[in-house]
Amino acid sequence: MTQRKLKIGIDVGGTFTHAVAIDVTRTELVGKAVVPTTHGSEEGVAAGVVQSMLRLLEEAAISPDEVVLIAHSTTQATNALLEGDVAKVGVLGLGSGASGLRARREANVGRVELGPGAFLETTFRYLDVTGGLDEAKAAALIDELIAGGAKAIVAAEPFSVDRPENENRVVALAQERGVPATATAGLTQLYGLRMRTLTAVINASMLPIMIETANRTADAVARSGIDAPLMVMRSDGGIMDIDAMRQRPILTMLSGPAAGVAAALMYERITNGIFVEVGGTSSDICLIRNGRPEIKAAEIGGRRLFVRTLDVRTVGVAGGSVPRVRRGKLFDVGPRSAHIAGLEYESFTEDLGDVECALMRPKPGDPEDYLALRRGGDITHALTPTGASNLLGLSEGYGRGHAASIQSAFEAAGRYFGTSAKAVATRMLELGAARVAPVVKRLVAEHKIAATDLVMVGGGGGAEAVVPFTARSLGMEFKIARHAEVISAIGVALGILQDSVERTLLHPTESELLALRREAFDRVARMGADPETIEVHVEIDRRERRVRATASGSPQLRTKDLSGPRPGEDELRAIAAGPLGVGETEVSSLGSRDSWLRTFTAERRARVFFGLFRVWRMPATVLDAEGVVRYVTKDAFAVATKAEDAEGQLSELIERYTTWGDGGLVVPEVQLVKPHQIVDLSGLGEANQLLALASAELAALDAADPVTILVIPRS
Structure with a gap:
């Protein structure tokens, strides 16, 4: 019997520390465990990291020699900054x-x-x-x-x-x-x-406490008998080794939401979507485009830093948010939650019994307009969106509670407002959606994407309380992630090794770009990434006069280990037809059918200039062998070729699709689809830069290896 290869991911939250084990061959969850976060321990949160890991090994019957990697998130850097510690x-x-x-x-x-x-x-x-x-x-x-x-x-x-x-x-x-x-x-x-x-x-202000935590965690893991690399979650969604964290703890700052986004990418395999991670008090929202989360510069005290973080928008509404009343009507939910107010969830209380509604002030200085439940003379329980989603039949997973208690709570609310229990529940979820939907609208508007072209994916224990109503209000499809309650721990386990190099270069030459690419590649390779999995994305920011190379890779080449059934040709064609907006009979396959990555194209007519004219478009999508959409473009010129001919053909295509703009020549966007990787060259703005980096990417291939070139004209 082949020994399993397992990655352990540990998410250190404010209240609980979750640990999961993922089979890297099949990307399947094989076990999970939870312990209270050990803020008061002499070893700090490191104690909880090890406790959750040991409990996971015991409860899931995992042998230490099956573990190939351990990774954990940390809130310590963020909390230290928030609290001034x-x-x-x-x-x-x-x-x-x-x-x-x-x-x-x-x-x-x-x-x-x-x-x-x-x-x-x-x-x-x-x-x-x-x-x-x-x-x-x-x-x-x-x-x-x-x-x-x-x-x-x-x-x-x-x-x-x-x-x-x-x-x-x-x-x-x-x-x-x-x-x-x-x-x-x-x-x-x-x-x-x-x-x-x-x-x-x-960075330096966090070094003493973070080095101590890193050393304690590494020592504790070593004592557990597991001989596997120890990694830490970064704020940009990647992971780094413990030695890098000892030197650059600032890269873990604001990394809390990054783990959930990593799971959306690696576990749910979302290519284009909005990921909403819903906790008990707040929800984190992030846009994913073509398999990449949006990134921004971090800020502290209103001042920008030279640190990149995920562009995550946080909203003060979640599964435990407490509703508010004005003039006898519900008008809002949150930002206070059951946890902050010191109340229990009505949905997770067995035999709640008779209750009545009452207004309360969660914290000194708060308005006395939060609606709670009085039981036996004392205000003890909250009326929550989690309970509302249960009452309306939306909760089927982790958030499912005790039906009788939920019914009793919402009937009391119905009596308070002179309406039905379902009407109260519906209004609460509508108010929650009204808090989240504008944030999603702003996010997609900033990046010029139609919300209806995206899928909304919910993670976190409170996902069912927020995501369904929000998605419906925006006309979006939605899904709740598998094992949503431990989605962040899964993301930690599946996080890819990542690092970036930035330089100020006024007029970057081909040799400077290649050197920057090599430096980023080498950094990730030194962390233990398989060179065959390393992808380097180089982008030039002309306004800021800087060049950035971001490298990412995995310790194992997952595509070589996969087994089990895969979609057939007809099924792949049907999957590709969806994002292309055509029928499956109109879809054509380009290149080799034996490659892990497959490109499909179609032709369709689109109206432009307010519908006065029709033009032909050639949308294209790239799928992997599992049928997961990896890249989509609404208009491209696609050519299937061999590695030995690709550079010459790319040169011709760039020349053909280069146009004139207000600032001079505008070269097209280019994507190279190699047998196992998509090489994103969209961040480059000159033909010689495109060709230099394309040549470096093609050099590692055999002459006969299939390559598909996607050229997307820029408007």
Whole structure:
């Protein structure tokens, strides 16, 4: 019997820590366990990570040698910033001449506001490095910073992205004194000393507590007998090894929602959709396009950082939100929840019995307009969207509660409002949808997508209380994720290894782009990613004058391990027809039928210019062998070829579909479909850049390997 290969994912939440085991061969959940999050333990949340893992091994009968990877999320960085539980940071500015004046001005960031009432304290010293770094003087200044209360050090010098030696030496001097340190150029290769220093200061402030947590977690896992890589969730949806977390804990900041999005991508295999993760108090919303979540720059205290996070919008409505009353009518739900108000859920209480409705104030200073349930003289239970979804027959999974208790609660609400129990439940879910729907509308409008072209996917224990009504109000299809209550832990287990490199380049040459691509590739390869799985996406931001290369890969090449039935040719054609907007008989297959990735195209007529004219469009979609849609475009020119001929044909296609715009030549968007990968070249804006990176991607293929070129004209 073949031994299973299992990934363990552990999601550290505010109340509970969930652990799951995923069979990487079939992407199936084989076990799950939960323990209370161990905030009060001497080992901190690391204790809960190990406790949940050990319980999972026991309850799911998992042998330690079956585990090939352990990954966990962490709220510690985010909580430390929100609560101001961070270390004082000493900044040593370096410079000479005019750059010295700049270092004194821009590297001295002062007191940093993290949020309402939360601040990060810094202290500053300056060292003139004209003629080179004087290590004795640098050491003396570091000692002064430490004596002034600094628990971590930042080295900041203008243009250190080009000459990092001085910053690196200061970091080494601090570490020799047992103090963690960060070089600004060690976090980002972008110019902009003020923002680079601020990013480094935030990172350094978390180093003491995060290094301690990382060490405790690694030691505890080692003692458990599991010999597998230990990874941590990043804020951009990828994972990184524990050593990277010890150096760059800032990359775990705001990573809570990232785990759920990773599950939507890797477990539910969503290509184009809105993922809504619904907890008890709030819901997180993220847009996924062509298998990629939208990304944005992180902010702290209203100031941007050189850190990328998922573009997640949070709304204060969820499965435990408490309804509110004005002039005898329901007018809102939330933002207070049963958990915050100290109330129990009506739906999860066995034999609730007779209750009556009463208004209450969840927290001092809150308005006394929240509707709750009085039982035996005391206000003890909440009327929740979770209960409402149960009453209306929408809850079939984790959120399913005790029918008699739910009926009793909503009948009491019906008497209070002079209407039926179902009318109250319907109104509550409508109000919840009214909070979420505008956020979804803004999100899709910003990215110029029609909501009806997307599917809404619900995750989290409260998904059934929010997603169905919201999707229907927007005319969208929806689905509730499998094992929605542990979707974040699943996302942690399936998270891909990821890292990115950014540089300020005014006019990037082909050699500079290739070097940046190689650096990103090598970073992920060093973490343990199988080189055959590594994909590198290079994009050029002309407005910001920066280039970014993001590499991602998996420790195992999943496509080689899959077994079991797969869709036949007719079924694949039918699946492809849906996003193409045509009948399955109108769909054509391009290229080899033996490849893991398959391209399907069609032709259809579309009206343009207010319906006055009709034009032919060639939509295309790429499916994998399991029938999962991996890429969709409404209009493309597609060519199936071989690797040895692809570069020449691509050159001809780029020339043919390049147009003139207000700013000059506009090259088309290009996607290369290799046998196992889609190479996204859409971030490049010049023909020579496209051809250089395409050549690098094609070099690893055999001459006869099939390749499909998708060229999408830009408007």
